[in-house]
């Protein structure tokens with residue numbers, strides 16, 4: 037720690053410019069320069085342009101640059117702004133630093149599965165430290181979109197289905213990125229995105245329309261954004277899709293009524309890439325000028341990538357359609373962010389800084405810890421942990437030795453794959469006394485390439501010939517037969533989730549299921565290690581293989597972390613941040629649904645589907661350990677706050693960590709409320725036989741909800757059920773009535 041602090045202190049760059057007086061600066065700016073500040077352009081070619089980015093910067097036509105990650109290129113562009121433009125206003129460089137910059141941590145949904153907020157904060161602080169050391173001052177993260185549909189590829193990037201957990205993760209990420217002082221050389225400006233409702237895309241198809249009632253918006257989709265704001269997030273990003281028929285990028289309800297009026301947001305809003313121009317595509321704006329008018333007047337301050345403001349806002353001001361005062365307000369909000377970031381005083385980055393930061397000792401260990409704590413043990417029939425004496429291990433499956441697939445698509449901007457360890461490598465170095473063999477068995481190929489694969493330089497492998505396909509499959513089964521235990525590494529490629537990567541099916545892609553069944557038929561104990569950005573169909577595996585460990589795209593140190601989990605050096609602690617569907621036909625499946633008509637337990641209403649259960653394969657909040665926990669003694673007392681306590685005991689033989697969860701249900705009131713809602717969680721480490729009491733406090737924030745009838749927040753003096761346990765099906769139950777809290781908004 038001390039070494040880390042000393043390195044950063046020694047890096048404080050030389051002061052170049054003084055803090056500006058913003059009134060004076062804005063007064064000096066021409067209209068074109070003002071609109072320039074509202075414009076973000078790509079540092080790499082994205083939209084065809086008659087001018088180079090350098091020319092635009094020189095003319096004061098850009099306030100921000102996106103997608104650059106090289107400090108030398110960043111300084112070169114910054115020099116043009118600071119020394120070669122009329123007003124010397126520094127640029128702010130923005131990038132998608134989603135789960136790491138150079139050190140890649142587990143994908144965000146995986147980190148949410150840790151339910152470990154201090155860890156998530158620490159991870160994002162390391163991401164911030166590395167990105168800022170490259171000259172990036174602004175990350176387009178966290179994505180705080182609630183996602184209840186795993187077909188939607190961007191489920192990988194959020195915290196899952198639940199607003200309470202999502203809010204906690206949002207706060208932790210904002211704190212990690214921004215810290216207390218964004219001008220510090222190791223912090224970044226954060227951006228809560230995509231405001232709002234993007235995760236509810238119809239059919240799980242990325243960018244598709246969302247239709248959300250006010251009830252769903254306020255109670256489910258907005259709380260993580262509100263939490264990000266409460267944690268001090270400096271910027272918001274609008275979303276691509278339309279919400280209830282009005283594109284989010286020109287949605288006054290979202291950007292004015294909610295964000296600025298109800299919530300008092302004072303920072304700035306950036307559009308998504310090209311989404312101002314897209315207002316035309318939506319069939320919403322008549323032309324580009326109308327798009328600029330509608331986006332800007334709804335509250336989007338900065339136009340990302342489309343240059344629609346640059347070409348049109350000037351004439352809109354001259355025509356009296358957009359007041360200069362509105363332009364000045366938007367410009368000021370952007371300049372204020374630059375001031376807070378210290379960019380006027382320290383616009384450049386020391387070009388050797390990143391190297392020094394990467395030499396810091398804590399990052400790799402943190403990446404491994406994060407991978408270990410994000411994995412979720414879904415099944416274990418006594419197979420795990422593997423015996424230390426194991427003589428031979430077969431690692432089988434297409435994801436076992438693939439570096440790129442340890443990362444998500446978002447790790448592409450600054451990735452250096454030689455830092456990434458695979459699961460095979462992790463197992464080889466952890467189990468030194470065992471013979472470790474590897475066979476991919478089958479190939480997973482993406483049927484179509486996305487533009488991101490091209491943009492991020494990801495190469496498609498050559499498809500195997502029919503002969504090789506047959507040989508590889510047979511070799512994998514043979515390897516299983518020769519080994520004591522099989523670690524099957526199945527799942528999906530990194531580019532199968534993320535942006536522009538929705539899927540209609542949750543089946544294991546390619547011939548992976550066939551391979552799994554053939555290997556299991558050898559009778560050897562099988563541990564299925566699932567590498568994926570979303571839940572996939574593992575119904576067969578859930579009854580046929582000995583153990584299932586969901587490790588997601590676990591990052592640079594994921595291979596080492598997985599090996600330590602398999603060996604039992606660490607005990608799994610992850611809990612699902614999403615309900616795990618049996619297959620795509622069950623979607624949406626989420627635990628906090630309402631009870632309508634008859635419950636499934638009622639006679640004659642056994643299942644809503646006649647062909648399968650409507651409960652998920654694994655419930656929200658679920659995850660096993662190498663030990664067991666028992667809950668008892670649930671007590672509730674309702675006064676000015678509701679106090680809940682429960683005893684948690686480690687009844688197994690190993691030390692372990694449990695995430696105790698608290699769920700409530702309001703039995704009657706102005707609305708029909710979800711059958712259960714998470715309202716508290718607490719992590720505790722327990723030695724074998726140790727018992728501890730966990731306390732939860734429920735106040736108005738936990739018990740209120742937004743009533744569609746009253747059009748406001750209500751807390752009602754009704755009977756509430758409360759459950760405590762290790763997942764969302766917890767059985768230990770009590771009731772209470774929050775009489776003293778009723779009426780509070």
Ligand code: NOJ
Pocket residue numbers: 102132176229308309535
């Ligand atoms: C589009 C994505 O929707 C958004 O999340 C991202 O930040 C921008 N592109 C910039 O890369």
